[in-house]
Amino acid sequence: MKIFITGATSGIGAAAARIFAENGHQIWLTGRRADRLAEMQEILKKDFGVEVLSTTLDVRDLDAVKQVRDEIEKQWGAPDVILNNAGLALGLNTIDEGDIEEWDTMIDTNIKGLLYITRLLSPLMKDQKKGHIINIGSTAGKIVYPNGNVYCATKHAVDALSESMRIDLLNYNIKVTSINPGMVDTEFSLVRFKGDEIRAGATYLGFEPLHAADIAATIYYCATLPPNVCINDLTITCTRQANGIFKTTDEIVQNA
Numbered sequence: 001m002k003i004f005i006t007g008a009t010s011g012i013g014a015a016a017a018r019i020f021a022e023n024g025h026q027i028w029l030t031g032r033r034a035d036r037l038a039e040m041q042e043i044l045k046k047d048f049g050v051e052v053l054s055t056t057l058d059v060r061d062l063d064a065v066k067q068v069r070d071e072i073e074k075q076w077g078a079p080d081v082i083l084n085n086a087g088l089a090l091g092l093n094t095i096d097e098g099d100i101e102e103w104d105t106m107i108d109t110n111i112k113g114l115l116y117i118t119r120l121l122s123p124l125m126k127d128q129k130k131g132h133i134i135n136i137g138s139t140a141g142k143i144v145y146p147n148g149n150v151y152c153a154t155k156h157a158v159d160a161l162s163e164s165m166r167i168d169l170l171n172y173n174i175k176v177t178s179i180n181p182g183m184v185d186t187e188f189s190l191v192r193f194k195g196d197e198i199r200a201g202a203t204y205l206g207f208e209p210l211h212a213a214d215i216a217a218t219i220y221y222c223a224t225l226p227p228n229v230c231i232n233d234l235t236i237t238c239t240r241q242a243n244g245i246f247k248t249t250d251e252i253v254q255n256a
């Protein structure tokens with residue numbers, strides 16, 4: 001299987017690359033941080049002996065997405081799986097105090113970036129009458145939480161786009177899966193709080209969150225089901241979380 005991954009330089013994307021490589025599949029890593037891509041490419045090749053290609057890519061850059069599409073067409077013909085994973089949250093503010101530049105970055109990355117990738121790469125799958133697009137949404141795309149406004153809106157957009165893609169690509173034998181994780185311990189909170197390790201760490205205090213490997217295993221499961229089976233929509237949280245709003249701690253559970 002040939003899998004193209006956005007946001008492969010850390011967290012869920014990096015863990016996904018690892019599990020696919022471990023199982024002998026061909027990987028195309030992308031992300032903005034070239035040093036991490038080079039390091040991962042070397043490690044995955046060395047550890048698992050599989051083909052690992054990589055391209056430095058900012059999903060907001062339409063011309064760069066076009067270039068990578070041409071490169072994929074040349075090297076692979078088409079990917080079997082597109083993992084639309086690149087994304088981020090910035091800040092946690094009420095709507096009247098939000099930072100407009102941060103809003104633009106989230107919208108440009110989480111919505112427009114995912115659209116650019118899908119628009120440019122899905123025709124390759126269409127030509128082959130097979131493929132699988134896996135979009136990483138969020139519990140934030142199912143229910144909004146206080147101060148999450150724009151990030152939640154971008155993930156609601158991913159939810160809607162996943163449904164749309166599934167309908168639009170139905171006649172081309174292309175599966176579309178939306179995976180919606182709750183809290184996962186990655187660099188996500190560090191990015192959201194601009195490198196503030198204490199604030200980021202506090203997000204996961206008192207309970208065991210999901211780990212990137214949990215989501216990678218879920219992605220792998222969805223991608224390796226028989227051709228007639230498609231998981232359309234999947235929400236996954238750690239045991240201490242019910243949805244984007246309700247969570248509890250180990251202490252509360254023990255004393256209940």
Ligand code: NDP
Nearest residue numbers: 007009010011012031032033058059086087184186187188
């Ligand atoms: P990380 O911060 O660890 O990873 C985010 C990845 O996205 C990085 O590889 C980053 O790479 C990449 N990225 C960010 N902006 C761009 C861009 N403009 N172009 C290309 N790549 C970009 O967080 P996660 O692994 O947690 O996040 C992955 C996805 O999972 C996101 O869509 C996030 O919204 C979603 N998610 C995360 C949850 C969590 O609690 N962690 C829960 C639910 C969903 P680089 O900086 O090198 O470009």
Ligand code: 8X3
Nearest residue numbers: 138139140182183244
């Ligand atoms: C990431 C999880 O709860 O921070 O989508 O929105 S959360």
